[in-house]
Amino acid sequence: MIEFSFLIVVLSAMGLFYFGTGNNRIFLYSSVLWLLIIGFVATSGFFENTSGMPPRFLIVIIGALFFSIFWFKNISFEKIDPKYLLAIHTLRLPVELVLFQLYLRKQIPILMTFEGWNFDIIIGVSAIIVWVYLHFLNGKISKKLMLFGNVLGLIFLSTIVLIAILSAPLPIQQLAFEQPNIALLKFPFVFLPAIVVPLVYLSHFISISAISKA
Numbered sequence: 001m002i003e004f005s006f007l008i009v010v011l012s013a014m015g016l017f018y019f020g021t022g023n024n025r026i027f028l029y030s031s032v033l034w035l036l037i038i039g040f041v042a043t044s045g046f047f048e049n050t051s052g053m054p055p056r057f058l059i060v061i062i063g064a065l066f067f068s069i070f071w072f073k074n075i076s077f078e079k080i081d082p083k084y085l086l087a088i089h090t091l092r093l094p095v096e097l098v099l100f101q102l103y104l105r106k107q108i109p110i111l112m113t114f115e116g117w118n119f120d121i122i123i124g125v126s127a128i129i130v131w132v133y134l135h136f137l138n139g140k141i142s143k144k145l146m147l148f149g150n151v152l153g154l155i156f157l158s159t160i161v162l163i164a165i166l167s168a169p170l171p172i173q174q175l176a177f178e179q180p181n182i183a184l185l186k187f188p189f190v191f192l193p194a195i196v197v198p199l200v201y202l203s204h205f206i207s208i209s210a211i212s213k214a
Contacts, residue, residue: 002098002101002102003188003189005094005098006095006098006188006189006191006192007188007191009091009094009095009098009196010035010188010191010192010195010196012091013088013091013195013199013200014028014031014032014035014195014199016084016085016087016088016091017031017084017085017088017199017202017203018031019081019084020080020081020082020083020084020085020087020088020203020206021071021075021076021079021080021081021206022076022078022079022080022081023079024071024074024075024076024079026071026074027071027074027075030067030070030071031067031071031195034063034067034194034195035191035194035195037063038060038063038190038191038194038195039187039188039190039191041059042185042186042187042188042190043187045186047059047060047185047186047190048182048185048186050168050169050170050185055170055171057168057170057185060190060193060194061193063194064193064194064195064197064198065198067198068198068201068202071198071202072202072205072206075206077206077209077210077213080206080210082207082210083131083134083135085203085206085207086127086130086131086134086203087127087131088199088200088203089123089124089126089127089153089200089203090124090127090128090131091124091196091200092120092121092123092124092127092200093121093124093125093127093128094124095120095124095192095196096113096114096118096120096121096124098189099112099113099114099118100113100114100115102183102189103115105183106179107181107182107183107186107189108164108167108179108180108181108182108183108184109167109175109176109178109179109180109181110179111163111167111175111176112160112163112164112167112176112181116163117159117160117163118159118160118163119156119159119160120156120157122156123149123152123153123156123157126149130149143211146207146211147208147211147212150204150207150208150211151208153200153204154201154204157197157200157201157204161193161197163175164181164184164193167181168181168182168184168185169181169182169185
C-alpha cells in the first residue's frame with residue numbers, strides 16, 4: 001500500500017510540474033523516459049549492490065542533476081503557472097508520512113523523519129495553508145515573504161538530502177550505521193531522489209527567478 005501511495009505522489013509531482021511549466025512536452029517526454037529507465041533498473045536490485053566502486057547510486061544522482069539542468073533550460077518563464085508549482089510543495093506532507101512508514105519498516109533512519117532532523121513537513125503543511133489562502137480566499141502575499149518561504153524550503157530540502165546521502169550505505173556514509181537509508185536504493189522509492197526531489201528543487205528555483213524578475 002505504501003508503495004502504491006508513493007507512486008501516486010511521484011506521478012502527481014510530474015503532473016503538477018508539467019502544468020506549472022505551461023504543458024511543457026519536452027519535460028513530459030524526457031521525465032517519463034527517465035522514470036521508466038530508473039524504474040526498470042531499480043526493480044532488478046541494481047542499486048542495492050553497494051559494494052562496487054564507483055557506487056552505482058551515482059547514476060541516479062548524476063542523472064537527476066542532468067535532467068534538472070535540461071528541464072530548467074527548456075522552461076519558458078512566460079508560461080509558468082505559480083499555483084501548480086506551489087502545489088508541488090504540498091506533496092512534501094505525504095512524502096514525510098511515507099518516510100515515517102519506511103522508518104517503522106527499518107528501511108531508513110529516524111534522522112530522515114519528522115521525529116529526527118527532517119523539518120520538511122513544515123514546508124508541506126505551510127504550502128497547503130498558503131495554497132488555500134491564495135486560491136480559495138483570494139489572499140495576497142508579499143514578494144519578500146514568498147522569497148523567504150522559497151529560500152527556507154531550499155534550506156530544509158537540502159538538509160534532508162544531505163542527511164539521506166550520509167545515511168546511505170555508501171563509501172561516504174557518516175550517519176545511521178545501525179539503521180541505514182536503504183529504501184531509496186529500491187523501487188519505487190528510488191524515484192524520490194531521481195524525480196521528486198529534483199522537481200521540488202526546480203519549483204523553488206523557478207519561483208525565486210520569477211519573483212526576482214517581477
